[in-house]
Amino acid sequence: MRHGKADDETECLFKVGTLPVPFKSPSKMASAEEQQAQKLMAEADKKSASATKTTGFISGVFGGSSSGKIDDAIELYCKAANIFKMAKNWSDSGTCSLKAAHLYQRINNKLEAFSKFTDASNAFKKNDPQKAIECLKQAVAIQTEMGRFSMAAKTLVSMAEICEAEPLRDIPQAVGYYEKATDYYQGEESKSQAQPCMLKVAQYAAEREEYGKAIEIFEQVAERCAANPMLKSGAKEYFFKASLCQLSVDPLNAGQALARYIGTCPAFQDTREYKLMKALLGALDGDPDGDAFDAALKAYDEVGRMDGWAAGMLQRVKRRMGGDSDLT
Incomplete structure (x- = not known):
């Protein structure tokens, strides 16, 4: 098959070795770049x-060399x-x-x-x-x-995220940065930016069994959501998380807390999460074997599975009952 003129010229260049730029492998190119840098x-x-040596009286008098x-x-x-x-x-x-x-x-x-x-x-x-x-x-x-505290808070969040990830996985340090970021955001009246930081602190507090601290934050966020028509739908999630913390402390406290929560947000009473909490409280009160507890969780998961954090909290409650079924 006859090639075109351009193909012939290109073939000739390859034959006589007259290509203007020799090919370099990627590894050699990278090495050359690093040498240049x-x-x-x-x-x-x-x-x-050199600038350090010339800094001082002479530089100040005769100019900014x-x-x-x-x-x-x-x-x-x-x-x-x-x-x-x-x-x-x-x-x-x-x-x-x-x-x-x-x-x-x-x-x-x-x-x-x-x-x-x-x-x-x-x-x-x-x-x-x-x-x-x-x-x-x-x-x-x-x-x-x-005086740019909102920007500083955003940077603190970045620091917290680095601490959360591998290989550091330093949760106490991450919590400290989230708390400081919360303070800065709240000082600037940036409540919506402060809220994710607060929730991180609450979740980690609950995992460390600092339930009082977690409950206080979840309730604060839930009440803020309930008072705002634009955020009202989010209140149920945080009342539910506060309820799980209450349940981890004492079922009686959890029952009393549920009554307060529906007083603040009546719509919470119609949620799957509220009904699950009522079923779990009933199971803890009259089911030493835990069968009703497991049945309530199964019924909930058939409609939609709960997140890993909530499942972990209920796993602890289940262990205290003497069971070890996997709720995750």
Whole structure:
């Protein structure tokens, strides 16, 4: 079969080896990128060190030569960070962004410093979550100093999420960040943003059997929802979670709490969750073998399964009855 002219020329180029750009494997390209970034970072380090030496009386009297060097160093660090990022070298990318952040602090550019601390955290999060949190701590310090507490709260939530995830899985630390974020949001009257943070604190409190704390938060959120026509439908979920915590403490308290909840939100009485709680209370009162307890749960799950957190709470109640059936 006869090829076209263009095909013949291309074939000839391959034969004589005259292609203008030789092919490089992806691994070699990545290595070349990292070498380029390393050179940029080394050059930035020199400019940063030189600026430090010239800072002081002479710089203040005769001009901002050190400021120009700092600007140049920042630009080089940012370029290097992006190249390392493309090469998926997260550690060096984070280090370059972190160095740029510290230089921005030296020239009192707080917004850019915050941005670079955030970039550094995003890079470190891939393989060094603790260092990522340390970067975000510095970002929060800048935000609070500037009076931007809603932004600081959002950053605290990011810190909490890093703590929740593997490999850290540091729940007490995560709860502390969620609580601080709640304080900041509430101080700014951002109640809708504070609510998810509060609910995280309540759920973890219940898992640690701090039922009083969990009940207080769930009831507070439920009452807020019940008082707002736009949020009213959500009240049943939080009254149900408060009821589960009450049940974990004492069935008598749970029964009294249910009566209060329908007084605050009469629509709760018509929900599947309320009916389940009444059935469970009846089972606990007159069914030492737990058969009625299991039957109530089965009837509920036939319509729609409860979430894992609620199932875990009821598993604890079941164990106290002397049973060990899997409710999840």
